[in-house]
Amino acid sequence: MGMERKYAVIVAGGAGLRAGGEVPKQFQMLEGLPVVWWSIKAFYDEDPDVKIIVVLHPGFFDLWDILYSELPREIQKIDVELVCGGRSRLESVKNGISRVDTKDNDALIAIHDAARPLITTEMITRGWRMAAEKGCAVPVMPMSDSLRELTADGSVAVDRSRYVRVQTPQIFKVRELQEAYGQALTDRMTDDASVMESAGHSIYLYEGEEANFKITKPVDFILASALLKERMRK
Numbered sequence: 001m002g003m004e005r006k007y008a009v010i011v012a013g014g015a016g017l018r019a020g021g022e023v024p025k026q027f028q029m030l031e032g033l034p035v036v037w038w039s040i041k042a043f044y045d046e047d048p049d050v051k052i053i054v055v056l057h058p059g060f061f062d063l064w065d066i067l068y069s070e071l072p073r074e075i076q077k078i079d080v081e082l083v084c085g086g087r088s089r090l091e092s093v094k095n096g097i098s099r100v101d102t103k104d105n106d107a108l109i110a111i112h113d114a115a116r117p118l119i120t121t122e123m124i125t126r127g128w129r130m131a132a133e134k135g136c137a138v139p140v141m142p143m144s145d146s147l148r149e150l151t152a153d154g155s156v157a158v159d160r161s162r163y164v165r166v167q168t169p170q171i172f173k174v175r176e177l178q179e180a181y182g183q184a185l186t187d188r189m190t191d192d193a194s195v196m197e198s199a200g201h202s203i204y205l206y207e208g209e210e211a212n213f214k215i216t217k218p219v220d221f222i223l224a225s226a227l228l229k230e231r232m233r234k
Contacts, residue, residue: 004106004107004108004132005051005104005106005107005108006047006049006050006051006107006108006109006110006128007050007051007052007053007097007100007107007108007109007110007174008043008050008051008052008053008109008110008112008169009053009054009055009093009096009097009109009110009111009112010036010039010040010043010052010053010054010055010112010113010114011055011085011089011092011093011096011111011112011113011114012024012026012027012036012054012055012056012057012085012114013055013056013057013085013086013089013092014026014057014085014089014115023060023063024057024060025115025215025216025221026114026115027060027063027064027067028221030117030221030224030225030228031225031228031229031232032072033071033075034067035114035115035117035215036054036114036117037071037075038117038118038119038228039112039113039114039116039117039119040052040054040078040080041075041078042119042120042121042124043110043112043124044078045121046121046124046125046128047128051081051100052078052079052080052081053080053081053082053083053096053099053100054080054081054082054083054114055083055084055085055092055093055095055096056082056083056084056085057084057085058084058085061082064082081099083095083096083099088185090181090185090189090195091185093111093181093192094181094185096111097109097111097174097177097178097181098178100174100178102174102175102178104174104175105173105174105175106173107173107174108128108131108132108171108172108173108174109171109172109173109174109177110124110127110128110131110168110169110170110171111168111169111170111171111172111177111192112168112169112170113168113214115214115215115216116167116168116212116213116214116215117215117224117228118209118211118212118213118224118227118228119169119209119212120209120211120212123139123207123208123209123212124169126139126206126207127139127169127171127206128171130171130204130206131171131172131173134204135172135173135176135201135204136171136172136173136193136196136201136202136203136204137170137171137172137204137205137206138166138170138171138193138203138204138205138206139166139167139168139169139170139205139206139207139208139209139212140164140165140166140167140205140206140207140208141164141165141167141207141208141209141210142160142161142164142165143160143161143163143164143165145160146160147160147163164205165208166191166193167208167209167212167214168191170191170192170193172192172196172201176196176199176201177192177195177196179199180195180196180198180199180201181195183195183198183199186198211227
């Protein structure tokens with residue numbers, strides 16, 4: 001790809017405890033690092049020049065400082081800008097992207113969930129390349145389970161080949177994403193792609209990864225830990 005400036009906004013603004021533990025999942029330890037730092041490391045490893053912005057709930061800035069002080073020195077060298085999160089994920093993303101210079105029209109910006117710590121540099125590269133070519137890149141995976149649609153009378157089977165699972169990082173041009181987030185945000189907008197689509201932009205899909213799942217339950221930590229151990233053995 002060309003020399004477009006690249007930004008990565010990592011959304012870690014949630015305060016939920018569904019995954020178990022005394023602190024939100026993005027701050028829990030996973031194979032020696034807080035969950036959020038695995039994503040930061042992946043973006044840095046893919047391109048050390050990427051500008052990384054982390055969106056945090058304001059109540060956890062002190063916890064961030066504590067965890068940061070305990071990081072290995074080679075991880076502490078990664079430059080990260082912290083931004084206060086909003087009342088919802090969309091508001092948090094809006095806060096994060098507002099820190100990017102609006103004059104940087106040709107820049108690309110990736111929005112990634114901190115709760116997806118197993119993102120790989122290979123997948124990030126695929127996303128940047130498609131976004132550089134198409135102006136947009138949203139990762140998806142095929143459905144493996146059978147699907148049923150709930151109806152007033154019960155449920156009906158649907159063709160799973162017509163559906164995909166959406167992941168992050170979702171990557172867009174900075175100016176277009178900032179303009180899209182300037183519209184009224186509604187509950188029907190569940191991710192950045194739906195915000196862009198609502199603003200009239202086409203959405204282009206690229207191949208995600210099975211391991212790039214979102215940690216939501218305690219069992220997900222067990223799986224993520226096993227997969228990371230396997231990677232580190234290679």
